[in-house]
Amino acid sequence: MEKIDKESREKIYFEIRFNFGGWGIDGSDELEMYVYEVLYFLPKNIRNFVTSNCMFVSDSPDEQAWHLSIEDIKKMGRIHIIFINIDLFKRDRKEIYWSILHEIGHSYLNHPTPMINDLTQEQADEQEKKSR
Numbered sequence: 383m384e385k386i387d388k389e390s391r392e393k394i395y396f397e398i399r400f401n402f403g404g405w406g407i408d409g410s411d412e413l414e415m416y417v418y419e420v421l422y423f424l425p426k427n428i429r430n431f432v433t434s435n436c437m438f439v440s441d442s443p444d445e446q447a448w449h450l451s452i453e454d455i456k457k458m459g460r461i462h463i464i465f466i467n468i469d470l471f472k473r474d475r476k477e478i479y480w481s482i483l484h485e486i487g488h489s490y491l492n493h494p495t496p497m498i499n500d501l502t503q504e505q506a507d508e509q510e511k512k513s514r
Contacts, residue, residue: 390422391418391419391422394418394421394422395418395422398417398418398421398422398429398433399418401429401430401433401434402433403458406432406433406436406437406438406460407437407438407439408437408438408439408440408450409438409439409440409441409466409468410440410441410468410471412440412468412471413438413440413466413468413471416471416478416479416482417438417482419479420479420482420483420486421433424486428486428490431489431490432486432489432490434459435459435460435461435462435489436460436461436462436463436464436486436489437455437458437460437462437463437464438463438464438466438482439463439464439465439466440465440466440467440468441467441468462489464482464485464486464489466481466482466485484513485513487512487513488509488513491509491512491513493509493512493513496509
């Protein structure tokens with residue numbers, strides 16, 4: 383992915399933040415930065431899908447623990463929650479982007495969560511291939 387110039391980044395960040403409506407990212411500042419950077423490079427229709435349907439959550443150095451109820455999620459209108467462990471941010475930028483994009487792929491393709499939906503290993507592997 384190419385480097386983003388400051389003016390373009392600020393413009394797209396504003397659009398993304400506005401479209402998320404304040405409910406799309408909860409966690410570290412790094413999570414917000416990387417999600418915005420990844421979304422910057424996606425086609426507008428996928429960016430709109432993500433900002434309308436997904437919520438990104440990571441652990442945060444500022445909070446020891448927090449709670450999110452199903453009612454909160456419904457109120458936000460989100461149907462996909464993407465959990466990102468902050469240890470990911472210790473890795474190479476390319477791997478961070480790939481991981482976030484991969485999880486967006488699962489959401490966009492509406493894949494069921496394997497551990498909740500008792501998917502066979504074969505079914506889970508097939509989902510993984512489609513999300514790449």
